[in-house]
Amino acid sequence: MASDGFQPLNEKLLVEYLKATPSLAAKLGNQFDKLEIKEIGDGNLNFVYIVLSPSGSIVIKQALPYIRCIGESWPMTKERAYFEATTLQEQARLCPDHVPEVYHFDRKMCLIGMRYVEPPHIILRKGLISGIEYPLLAEHISEFMARTLFYTSLLYLTTTDHKSAVAKYCGNVELCRLTEQVVFSDPYKVSEYNRCTSPYLDADAEAVREDNILKLEIAELKSKFCERAQALIHGDLHTGSVMVTKNSTQVIDPEFGFYGPMGFDIGAFIGNLILAYFAQDGHADKGADRKPYKKWILKTISDTWNLFYAKFTALWDKHKDGPGEAYLPEIYNNPDLQLLVKKKYMEDLLHDTLGFGAAKMIRRIVGVAHVEDFESIEEASRRADCERKALNVAKTLLKERKKFHSISEVVSAVEQLDA
Amino acid sequence: MASDGFQPLNEKLLVEYLKATPSLAAKLGNQFDKLEIKEIGDGNLNFVYIVLSPSGSIVIKQALPYIRCIGESWPMTKERAYFEATTLQEQARLCPDHVPEVYHFDRKMCLIGMRYVEPPHIILRKGLISGIEYPLLAEHISEFMARTLFYTSLLYLTTTDHKSAVAKYCGNVELCRLTEQVVFSDPYKVSEYNRCTSPYLDADAEAVREDNILKLEIAELKSKFCERAQALIHGDLHTGSVMVTKNSTQVIDPEFGFYGPMGFDIGAFIGNLILAYFAQDGHADKGADRKPYKKWILKTISDTWNLFYAKFTALWDKHKDGPGEAYLPEIYNNPDLQLLVKKKYMEDLLHDTLGFGAAKMIRRIVGVAHVEDFESIEEASRRADCERKALNVAKTLLKERKKFHSISEVVSAVEQLDA
Ligand SMILES: Nc1ncnc2c1ncn2[C@@H]1O[C@H](COP(=O)(O)OP(=O)(O)O)[C@@H](O)[C@H]1O
Ligand SMILES: Nc1ncnc2c1ncn2[C@@H]1O[C@H](COP(=O)(O)OP(=O)(O)O)[C@@H](O)[C@H]1O
Ligand SMILES: [Mg+2]
Ligand SMILES: [Mg+2]
Ligand SMILES: [Mg+2]
Ligand SMILES: [Mg+2]
Ligand SMILES: [Mg+2]
Numbered sequence: 001m002a003s004d005g006f007q008p009l010n011e012k013l014l015v016e017y018l019k020a021t022p023s024l025a026a027k028l029g030n031q032f033d034k035l036e037i038k039e040i041g042d043g044n045l046n047f048v049y050i051v052l053s054p055s056g057s058i059v060i061k062q063a064l065p066y067i068r069c070i071g072e073s074w075p076m077t078k079e080r081a082y083f084e085a086t087t088l089q090e091q092a093r094l095c096p097d098h099v100p101e102v103y104h105f106d107r108k109m110c111l112i113g114m115r116y117v118e119p120p121h122i123i124l125r126k127g128l129i130s131g132i133e134y135p136l137l138a139e140h141i142s143e144f145m146a147r148t149l150f151y152t153s154l155l156y157l158t159t160t161d162h163k164s165a166v167a168k169y170c171g172n173v174e175l176c177r178l179t180e181q182v183v184f185s186d187p188y189k190v191s192e193y194n195r196c197t198s199p200y201l202d203a204d205a206e207a208v209r210e211d212n213i214l215k216l217e218i219a220e221l222k223s224k225f226c227e228r229a230q231a232l233i234h235g236d237l238h239t240g241s242v243m244v245t246k247n248s249t250q251v252i253d254p255e256f257g258f259y260g261p262m263g264f265d266i267g268a269f270i271g272n273l274i275l276a277y278f279a280q281d282g283h284a285d286k287g288a289d290r291k292p293y294k295k296w297i298l299k300t301i302s303d304t305w306n307l308f309y310a311k312f313t314a315l316w317d318k319h320k321d322g323p324g325e326a327y328l329p330e331i332y333n334n335p336d337l338q339l340l341v342k343k344k345y346m347e348d349l350l351h352d353t354l355g356f357g358a359a360k361m362i363r364r365i366v367g368v369a370h371v372e373d374f375e376s377i378e379e380a381s382r383r384a385d386c387e388r389k390a391l392n393v394a395k396t397l398l399k400e401r402k403k404f405h406s407i408s409e410v411v412s413a414v415e416q417l418d419a
Numbered sequence: 420m421a422s423d424g425f426q427p428l429n430e431k432l433l434v435e436y437l438k439a440t441p442s443l444a445a446k447l448g449n450q451f452d453k454l455e456i457k458e459i460g461d462g463n464l465n466f467v468y469i470v471l472s473p474s475g476s477i478v479i480k481q482a483l484p485y486i487r488c489i490g491e492s493w494p495m496t497k498e499r500a501y502f503e504a505t506t507l508q509e510q511a512r513l514c515p516d517h518v519p520e521v522y523h524f525d526r527k528m529c530l531i532g533m534r535y536v537e538p539p540h541i542i543l544r545k546g547l548i549s550g551i552e553y554p555l556l557a558e559h560i561s562e563f564m565a566r567t568l569f570y571t572s573l574l575y576l577t578t579t580d581h582k583s584a585v586a587k588y589c590g591n592v593e594l595c596r597l598t599e600q601v602v603f604s605d606p607y608k609v610s611e612y613n614r615c616t617s618p619y620l621d622a623d624a625e626a627v628r629e630d631n632i633l634k635l636e637i638a639e640l641k642s643k644f645c646e647r648a649q650a651l652i653h654g655d656l657h658t659g660s661v662m663v664t665k666n667s668t669q670v671i672d673p674e675f676g677f678y679g680p681m682g683f684d685i686g687a688f689i690g691n692l693i694l695a696y697f698a699q700d701g702h703a704d705k706g707a708d709r710k711p712y713k714k715w716i717l718k719t720i721s722d723t724w725n726l727f728y729a730k731f732t733a734l735w736d737k738h739k740d741g742p743g744e745a746y747l748p749e750i751y752n753n754p755d756l757q758l759l760v761k762k763k764y765m766e767d768l769l770h771d772t773l774g775f776g777a778a779k780m781i782r783r784i785v786g787v788a789h790v791e792d793f794e795s796i797e798e799a800s801r802r803a804d805c806e807r808k809a810l811n812v813a814k815t816l817l818k819e820r821k822k823f824h825s826i827s828e829v830v831s832a833v834e835q836l837d838a
Contacts, residue, residue: 159599159645160592167589170582177578180744189749212756219760223745226578229646325599326642330608337631341638 005108006078009062011037014049023104024113029055044069044369045076045255050116057116058103063255076174080255081110083172087257088114090232095147098140098249117243117250124242128276129283129373131293138303140249141242141269146311149262152232154326156319166229169258176226176258179235183363184222188215193368200384204391205366217398221355229259237268238360239276263352266308271357271394273301274414275364275373278390282377298411305350305407313342351401354410358398365391393417424527425497428481430456433468442523443532448474463488463788464495464674469535476535477522482674495593499674500529502591506676507533509651514566517559517668536662536669544658547695548702548792550712557722559668560661560688565730568681571651573745575738585648588677595645595677598654602782603641607634612787619803623810624785636817640774648678656687657779658695682771685727690776692720693833694783694792697809701796717830724769724826732761770820773829777817784810812836
């Protein structure tokens, strides 16, 4: 073990650790003879162990001081585990139905013990690739976003509480910097980490790097990401951070959590749904043309925004005489004005959502980390056709975002560019 | 002395303190027999002592745990002295020509020893009331703003350094809250602290409280003030925080310093110049109609913005390959694009400047703390006429700020509403 008390786990060490940690041992019914342990980290950054005993189960997640999928050549603070644990706990407090419970956190070991989100839960992205409909997804994810974002914003917090939380999360700067690089910078320049479906998309990738208007707009979004402490955001809310069944939706992996712009979360989710949409043509086969499924994805995009809108503004109404200091009741106490400020707030948020969502789409097509939605389309030219459509939609959304006034206009634009 | 090591000064204690503090004693040539001490705090919050000895001089500023001009009934953290000292030191580092040197800081005593900005320096506001022209003012203050704002923004800092500074200044939340209240809230509601030149302005004050569009816009500015950590701002850069001679400009009193929107500083300065402009008719008399002086104020407003623009963008050019992470050279390396991003950045900043400047004007007319520019106009109806014009300009600037593209359009609007 290092002098700082950190030690990378392996199966043997993990068992010792579990035996020595009463809160975790209890979850396994203190039964260690028939443990089943599987390292299943399919994610990019960390190690994740499922631990099953005959009388219980847990997940153990450990951060190592580098990025897993790259290796030790890309160091990354293991303190991210602290911010993940803290954000998980805060989000579970605000939205317990959709966030796994944290059982244990060990800051020195950068280790989180949490609820095992059990089968048949799967990662949403995989469900989308398989063409599975989740009738409650929009309802659930909008609930998660509305509650976690509203209750950590100045619509609910005093500026005292807000500034103190902002200060704490400034410590998660290394993870913010990773986002700055891979979302807001690399796709717009030549970078050793970028890749694309070559040669088909080479010209498209180059066009991104030479598009002055796109670069002008991405700069505005990057500034917002770096400067605007609007709410505690998840920071990585793509469809790989959501686990689902038909009846349940669980949001995991908020290690990028910090006080940033709300639209970054909503955009991440919606942008990844749009990627899933454009990947469908690559998954269609004789048995299933995926047309109804594409409709369902579009409906889920609409529902997500519209339900978010309804839930978020309902929370606003509910707490309009509460501690939040953005809109003091003595000033904003007339119904006309309340409609006016909400309309403006939500319209600005839609624009941020579209901008950040588009940025997240672009980086998945011409940046370092791609998505399985497209990667699983084997034939390169077919994949490239799907990706190009998604890229073109993203460019339009990013540049024209302020012209959209409702999600239905967004959905229409997606359909039109899919023709 | 309190157990925390704090003790409010009086003259006797101050002398003891100076004798016991080598760095300060040295500035006075270690001569204590012919000390001249004057408490001259004409400011609103703190106690300021001028200390003169035959061979040197210093200023001692102490924060007490309440707001001086209100009394112990309005408590206010004395930790503000720490943020004032820290900001003074940082600003002096970035712009030594225009910021007094800090000789000594005592955190427990909330006490700053600094350079005495000696006569004939006077507070700029007083000079403006007297109708004195300062030919170098725009040059100097634009230098101060350009350097302090640029070097603490993401145009120059890495996001690592930026976030760490942001976190530190989150601690100055009580002073931010004071601004939130007196600038962004009180003028827009009935508040025991508000006053106006009654009865003349009663209807105007009421109109402010009932203007939905104004309230919509002030909410946007308040959010920006609370959420947007753009640069280390002075936070209170009105004409009472600037000391001047014809040849020298010194910026004092940055106790409200924190990472906020740049436009708040530029707007404070320009907004207070506009107040000074509209006060001139109240100071005109047979001997001097103040018309040329009003022209000079307008020219100083233009020059301040235009010189700021030139200096700020020159710093940007100079450091475009520096550590700043907002516009990476590999992305923004073409001349067309550089023009484009600068134009947008500076136009957004002009809009913020007008919005915050207008907000600062409004609060000085219908809020708690008024300005000597108007207060010194004895006849109430004459004062009210001046104030009303300023208030109407401010309302226009706040509501219409995004329609202005240059400072000359702003100056025209001021002249037009002065007809
Ligand atoms: N609490 C959990 N329950 C079940 N599976 C989990 C849980 N946490 C993570 N996983 C699985 O591990 C994978 C990687 O976890 P994740 O938190 O996304 O790690 P990373 O930060 O490396 O992306 C997830 O895609 C999921 O399949
Ligand atoms: N360094 C200085 N040199 C000369 N006079 C000063 C100095 N600092 C403050 N003063 C005088 O004291 C007054 C109050 O100081 P200020 O810093 O503005 O206090 P407050 O925070 O209470 O507003 C100023 O208006 C100015 O006249
Ligand atoms: Mg993950
Ligand atoms: Mg992760
Ligand atoms: Mg002052
Ligand atoms: Mg100079
Ligand atoms: Mg002050």
